[in-house]
Structures are given as C-alpha cells and as structure tokens.
Amino acid sequence: MxxxxxxxxxxxxxxxxxxxxxxxxxxxxxxxxxxxxxTHAALYRLYDNKAALKEAVVxxxxxxxxxPLQAVVxxxxxxxxxxxxxxxxLRRFKRSRASQDPxxxxxxxxxxxxxxxxxxxxxxxxxxxxxxxxxDGIKEGAIAKQEARTTAMAVFMxxxxxxxxxxxxxxxxxxxxxxxxxxxxLISNGLLTR
Amino acid sequence: MxxxxxxxxxxxxxxxxxxxxxxxxxxxxxxxxxxxxxTHAALYRLYDNKAALKEAVVxxxxxxxxxPLQAVVxxxxxxxxxxxxxxxxLRRFKRSRASQDPxxxxxxxxxxxxxxxxxxxxxxxxxxxxxxxxxDGIKEGAIAKQEARTTAMAVFMxxxxxxxxxxxxxxxxxxxxxxxxxxxxLISNGLLTR
Numbered sequence: 467m468x469x470x471x472x473x474x475x476x477x478x479x480x481x482x483x484x485x486x487x488x489x490x491x492x493x494x495x496x497x498x499x500x501x502x503x504x505t506h507a508a509l510y511r512l513y514d515n516k517a518a519l520k521e522a523v524v525x526x527x528x529x530x531x532x533x534p535l536q537a538v539v540x541x542x543x544x545x546x547x548x549x550x551x552x553x554x555x556l557r558r559f560k561r562s563r564a565s566q567d568p569x570x571x572x573x574x575x576x577x578x579x580x581x582x583x584x585x586x587x588x589x590x591x592x593x594x595x596x597x598x599x600x601x602d603g604i605k606e607g608a609i610a611k612q613e614a615r616t617t618a619m620a621v622f623m624x625x626x627x628x629x630x631x632x633x634x635x636x637x638x639x640x641x642x643x644x645x646x647x648x649x650x651x652l653i654s655n656g657l658l659t660r
Numbered sequence: 661m662x663x664x665x666x667x668x669x670x671x672x673x674x675x676x677x678x679x680x681x682x683x684x685x686x687x688x689x690x691x692x693x694x695x696x697x698x699t700h701a702a703l704y705r706l707y708d709n710k711a712a713l714k715e716a717v718v719x720x721x722x723x724x725x726x727x728p729l730q731a732v733v734x735x736x737x738x739x740x741x742x743x744x745x746x747x748x749x750l751r752r753f754k755r756s757r758a759s760q761d762p763x764x765x766x767x768x769x770x771x772x773x774x775x776x777x778x779x780x781x782x783x784x785x786x787x788x789x790x791x792x793x794x795x796d797g798i799k800e801g802a803i804a805k806q807e808a809r810t811t812a813m814a815v816f817m818x819x820x821x822x823x824x825x826x827x828x829x830x831x832x833x834x835x836x837x838x839x840x841x842x843x844x845x846l847i848s849n850g851l852l853t854r
Contacts, residue, residue, distance in 0.1 A: 620842040624818040632826030648814040656850020
C-alpha cells in the first residue's frame with residue numbers, strides 16, 4: 467500500500483506544487499515529506515537529497531515538451547515544413563514556459579549551467595527527433611545524403627538563440643520572429659550559390 | 661598640461677591594470693585616481709562612476725579584436741573562404757580571451773547580461789564587417805542577391821554558441837572544432853537540395 471501511495475507521480479506532483487509555492491531556495495525535504503504525509507526517511511529512501519528531487523521535477527517538466535514535438539515529427543508533410551514547424555514549436559514552448567511558469571523555468575536554467583548532464587537525456591530526445599526528420603528528408607530527396615545525427619546537432623546549435631535559456635531575455639524582443647525566420651532561411655537554403 | 665597627462669589612453673591603461681590587480685569588485689575610483697596621481701574630482705569630471713569607467717575599459721578591450729578581423733575582410737580571397745576565416749578568427753579570439761584574460765572577460769560577460777547596450781557598438785562593427793564580406797560574395801556571384809545586413813545578422817546568430825559569452829564553458833570541449841565545422845557546413849551549404 468505504501469508503495470502505491472508514494473508513487474513517483476505523486477511525489478513529483480507534490481514537490482512541483484511546493485516548489486511553485488515556496489520557491490526552490492526555501493523548499494526543504496521536510497516540507498515535501500509533510501505534504502506527502504510520509505516520514506522524512508521514507509522520502510530520503512527514494513531521493514538522496516533536494517537536488518535529486520528538483521532534478522526529477524525539472525526532467526518531467528521538460529519531457530512534457532516532447533509530445534507536441536513528436537506530433538510534428540509524425541506529420542504527413544514534407545521534411546522541410548516539418549523541420550520549420552518543429553523548431554518553431556520548440557521556441558514557442560520555451561518562450562511560453564519562461565513567461566508563464568517562471569519558478570520551474572528558473573530551476574531548469576540553474577540545471578543548464580550547474581548540472582548540464584541532468585538535461586542531457588532531454589537534449590538527446592530532441593536530437594533524435596530532429597535526426598528522424600532529417601532522415602525522412604534524405605529519403606524524400608529534399609535533403610542531400612549526410613550523417614543525420616551530425617546535421618541534427620548542427621541545426622540545434624545554429625538555432626541556440628531561440629531555445630537556450632541563456633538567451634531567454636531576448637525572446638520577447640519585437641523582431642524575434644524576423645530573426646528566427648532569417649536564421650531558418652539561412653540554414654535551410656545556405657549562404658552560397660551552388 | 662593636465663589635459664595631456666589625463667589622456668583617455670592613460671586613464672584606461674591605468675584602470676585596466678588596477679582592475680586586473682584587484683578585481684572589478686574591489687577596485688574603487690579612489691584607487692584609480694591615486695594610481696593616476698590626480699584628485700578624485702578630476703577623475704569624476706571625465707567618468708560619472710566606476711561602471712562608466714569599467715564600460716570604457718571593456719569597450720577598448722573589445723575593439724582590439726577588430727583589426728585582425730578587418731584584415732580578413734580585406735584579404736584578396738573568395739568571400740566564402742573569408743567568411744569561414746572571419747568566424748574562426750572571432751571564436752579563437754573569444755576563446756583565448758576567456759582562458760588568458762579572465763578578469764577582463766568576466767567584466768565583459770557582466771556587461772553582456774547587465775548592460776547589453778554597452779556592447780551594441782562593438783556588435784554593430786562585427787555585423788558591418790560580416791555584411792561587407794557578404795556584399796563582396798554577392799558581387800562575385802558566390803552568394804545570391806539578398807539584403808546583406810539581414811544575412812549578416814542571421815550568420816552571427818547561427819554561430820552564437822561559438823562567440824557568445826553565455827557559452828564559454830563549452831569552448832574547450834574536445835569536439836569544439838567539429839561542431840564549428842558542422843555549423844559552418846550547414847550555414848554555407850544549407851540543409852535543402854535545390
């Protein structure tokens with residue numbers, strides 16, 4: 467019974483709610499155990515410390531961005547259209563989270579700088595999705611034959627200003643859409659004539 | 661005579677030396693005035709506060725990156741080669757400054773996040789140089805006709821991970837050169853077949 471009551475889902479739901487209420491700095495393991503109605507020890511058996519629990523909350527929060535992106539990957543549309551929509555969906559997701567869910571976004575930002583390995587799994591999911599669309603594009607002849615994963619990494623890096631937290635202060639600038647379209651035009655068509 | 665003794669050059673040389681010695685937080689206007697052998701008041705007549713003086717030091721420090729970049733712009737070489745070399749020179753300059761001149765690099769990083777308008781002049785110089793090479797490329801037929809300044813901005817944004825201070829922690833990663841080449845390949849040739 468205790469197993470069921472202390473499901474990962476319930477722990478993370480509760481922790482997320484408390485982190486939102488008190489902020490990451492003021493929340494401690496006792497607050498979370500109390501809200502769950504379990505002992506300190508029971509919680510520590512599952513998470514080593516507050517950092518581990520925060521990481522688990524942020525990871526789940528990040529995973530929520532994947533289904534809408536996966537839906538784009540699975541669309542029956544030309545690869546170039548899907549790639550544009552995927553990048554646009556990703557940047558809009560990040561932008562809305564930064565403005566509408568500032569506590570969780572702040573925790574995510576800290577992880578990016580302080581424990582980048584914690585977001586590596588999420589980053590790899592994103593690169594997998596990008597690589598799938600690039601492979602589709604190669605199959606349909608829209609993209610020249612190349613190592614899809616390397617190209618996925620290059621596309622992800624070249625669009626850094628639109629999805630990396632270090633640039634969130636620029637996301638509400640009035641010319642953001644124009645900048646994004648200019649970078650998309652550049653990476654899709656290339657600079658040089660062929 | 662006082663005019664000559666208190667030249668901008670001498671003030672900035674002295675301030676830079678003191679900032680390196682004591683660090684930006686511990687340096688104050690009195691230290692700088694004392695080192696210059698002038699009164700507090702004489703220094704304040706020229707710079708409103710420590711922030712203004714620090715800004716002037718960082719601006720001059722940034723301007724030192726321009727001559728080697730300008731030399732690339734003026735090379736008698738195909739535009740594509742020059743563009744690659746210019747981006748490569750810029751990233752190597754930033755990387756060497758981050759590792760070899762950490763105090764000044766730290767001050768520059770603070771300006772980027774806290775007073776981005778202070779580095780706007782420098783950024784515009786860089787965009788002008790990029791636009792010049794793009795115009796040359798259009799003239800020689802290597803680049804299709806387009807608005808050079810918009811493209812310059814797109815190239816600058818797409819190479820953000822290699823020159824923006826927010827990413828300096830990644831500059832010494834072993835696959836840095838590979839990543840740079842992958843992004844250059846992407847932006848020069850484009851993703852889509854034509």
